[in-house]
Amino acid sequence: MSATSYAASIIETALASEQPILRFGTFTLKSGRSSPYFFNFGLFNTGSLLLALASAFADAILDAYPEIGSSSAGPDTPKVLFGPAYKGIPLVAAIASELARRGRDIGYSYNRKEKKDHGEGGSIVGAPLKGQKVLIVDDVITAGTAIREAHKIVESEGGQTAGIVEALDREERGQGELSTVQEVEKELGVKVTSVVKMRDIVAWLKEKGKLDEMKAMEEYRAKWGVN
Template identity: 85%
Template sequence: MPASQYASAIIETALAAEQPILRFGTFTLKSGRSSPYFFNFGLFNTGALLLALASAFADAILDAYPDLGTAAAAPDTPRVLFGPAYKGIPLVAAIAAELARRGRDVGYSYNRKEKKDHGEGGSIVGAPLQGQRVLIVDDVITAGTAIREAHKIVEAEGGKTAGIVEALDREERGHAQLSTVQEVEHELGVKVTSVVKMRDIVAWLKDQGRDSECKAMEEYRAQWGVN
């Protein structure tokens, strides 16, 4: 199956950047696995790159929630985007701005690492989460720790996690036969939407005729991947 248009666009942007955001080779992950690719989302560090990433996120979000930000939005559609500190802060603001540019105005908020005890106080900045259905935004769900913590923050503020959207799904097994993303979906009972999946990178490489890199990716997926 070919990669989506927005997945292909962000793969090409990542490869064309001055500091390659997506690299192929041999990389040791925190899990100890030897990966044939590495996607460093921290390198979307210019206005143009952040705009490209936010645009791809907006495409993926509207694919998953077509009525988001409209007057006709269903009751179970997210109303607020939440970006966990720190990486999620610029990301969630940029995505909300891109959605508004498309006529889809939604709230966004993020948490402070330390609770503020003066001024307006509290640990949440931006749109209130109380009584809202919330879409959590992140770059990559690795062990799932950060996402579970973000979910706890949303629930503690009186919101309800309605879904999660991430930049990359590596589609590889976690502790057992499920991927970390699948584990999070089962545990929290929500859908995880991904801008790019490992299968998208494989499909893009195949389409570009980059056979050696494609072969390494497919071998890795055969060893560690999930359906």
């Protein structure tokens, strides 16, 4: 199985960058696990890198929601992108712009860390969430704490979480037999769409003949992975 075109594109962009966005080696995660790779999405921090990431996000979103932002979009199609502060803020703005460039116009909003009590007030900036189907955007779902908080914000504003899209799914077990992503899907009852999955990285390494890195990834997946 080969990586999706947009996953391959973002992997190649990450490896071509002078910044260490995607590295292979030995890295200790917050969980204490020793990982053979580390993907730092915070380093997509130039205009060209953010554009590449937004384009890959747009590809993944259109794969999952083909009618999004179109006149034929059904009632269950997300109408607003929500980016939790702070990492989600530039992501939703860039993704909404890229979708608009492709003729798909969709609202976006984000939350303030502290509620504003002057001017327009409130804790949400951008498109209203009330009565809307909302697609939450994030980089990586690690423990799931941040994404659950984002879901609570959407619900408290009168919106409904219609789905979640993230940059990377590590496809490894959380506290039990399910991955954190699978736990979130089960708990919230929504689909999580990922731009890149661990299997995409393995497939890309195989295609490029990087067998040592692929072997390390396969061994890690055999130990910690989920189907």
